Structure formats: structure tokens, C-alpha cells
Amino acid sequence: xxxxxxxxxxxxxxxxxxxxxxxxxxxxxxxxxxxxxxxxxxxxxxxxxxxxxxxxxxxxxxxxxxxxxxxxxxxxxxxxxxxxxxxxxxxxxxxxxxxxxxxxxxxxxxxxxxxxx
Amino acid sequence: xxxxxxxxxxxxxxxxxxxxxxxxxxxxxxxxxxxxxxxxxxxxxxxxxxxxxxxxxxxxxxxxxxxxxxxxxxxxxxxxxxxxxxxxxxxxxxxxxxxxxxxxxxxxxxxxxx
Numbered sequence: 001x002x003x004x005x006x007x008x009x010x011x012x013x014x015x016x017x018x019x020x021x022x023x024x025x026x027x028x029x030x031x032x033x034x035x036x037x038x039x040x041x042x043x044x045x046x047x048x049x050x051x052x053x054x055x056x057x058x059x060x061x062x063x064x065x066x067x068x069x070x071x072x073x074x075x076x077x078x079x080x081x082x083x084x085x086x087x088x089x090x091x092x093x094x095x096x097x098x099x100x101x102x103x104x105x106x107x108x109x110x111x112x113x114x115x116x117x
Numbered sequence: 118x119x120x121x122x123x124x125x126x127x128x129x130x131x132x133x134x135x136x137x138x139x140x141x142x143x144x145x146x147x148x149x150x151x152x153x154x155x156x157x158x159x160x161x162x163x164x165x166x167x168x169x170x171x172x173x174x175x176x177x178x179x180x181x182x183x184x185x186x187x188x189x190x191x192x193x194x195x196x197x198x199x200x201x202x203x204x205x206x207x208x209x210x211x212x213x214x215x216x217x218x219x220x221x222x223x224x225x226x227x228x229x230x231x
Binding site: 035045056093103105106107111 | 148150152154160161162164167169208210212214216217218219220221222223224
């Protein structure tokens, strides 16, 4: 089991360009979460998706950010017209969910470090 | 609303000292989980432990031990005989709401000096 795969590990974009971050969850996991870690700050929830559905996007900035988790393929976090303030580490976590009140935990990817120049 | 507090911003110890990291989780939920993660300088997030509010029994795993006291909402993590490789940022994080999203504490930076 290869774990949660995120790519690229490092991404450099010029202001105004688009950034696409990919996350392939662990096999058998249908729940995906995205978190952002700004420099010198903790991790903040952005969005929670299940296959083909956005369940909770309460942590997503209102503009320029979008996420998807298609039926086939990885989950994508997309940032349009990037600005310097978007520079951060973006982590994806996958989970098998929870049943009967039991939370089976989360597996994190290694993250994508986005630098906007 | 739920609130996670890691009051210790930075801790510095000398190798082989014991160190305890504090976490307080305030919630109205009667049942909940808590996770601890470690983020070493390389940046990845490493899962350490999952505990639930049903179990107040202390848990020990090698040099790590966890003490959970539901009455004070505290969930503390102790490293015995610390090593330089323990240097990292440590986060406690409960999942919240119906979606299970994690809310992370501010993190505690542990520096273990040789």
C-alpha cells in the first residue's frame, strides 16, 4: 500500500498563474480532506470531499480556490491566479470514514509546498 | 464551539530528559476522539496516537506515554528519555462535527539538544 500520494512535492508558480495540487488517497479510502499550513502557523482545514461530492468547504477561501474528487482519479485542489499569500504547505489526508461511532483515523500525504514568486 | 489549546509554544530540553506536552480540548460533546501528530523538520505529518473519550487508561508505547483526564479535558503526551530525533512540532487534533474534520492545536515545538 503506497499510502496517500501527493504531487508535486514542490511547486513554484508566478503570481497570476494557476496551481493544481493532486492527492491520491489510500486504496479503499473514500474520504479526502485538504489542510493548509501557512508559514509559522498551524494546520487549518480547507475542504472535505467524498467521491464526486464536496461535503464541507467551510475552510475554503471564497474566491480562486476549488476542489474536486472525481469518480476516477485523484482529488485536485486548484488555485487560480495565485498570490504570494497562497504560499504554504498543502496537506491531503484520506480516511475510510467511521462506522458505529468508531473513527478509523486519517493518513496524511507528504504535502505539496507551494511557493508563489 | 470546540477549542483546542496547546499552551506550550516551545520547549527545549537536553537529551535524556523527560518532557510532557500539554493539550486541552474544550467541547460540549460527551464522546470524542483525539489524535496526536508529529511534524519533524522534513515536514511530513506522522501519526502518533488515537484516543477516545471512553478510555481514560494511560497508554504507553516505548518511550511515549499518554495521559488522558476527561474531567479536566486534558490529553498530555510524555516522552521519556528524549532523543535528538524527537525534535519536531507536535500537534493534538480532535475530529469535529459530522464531517470528522480535524481541528489542530497551535502546536508545540520541541527541541532536544545533545
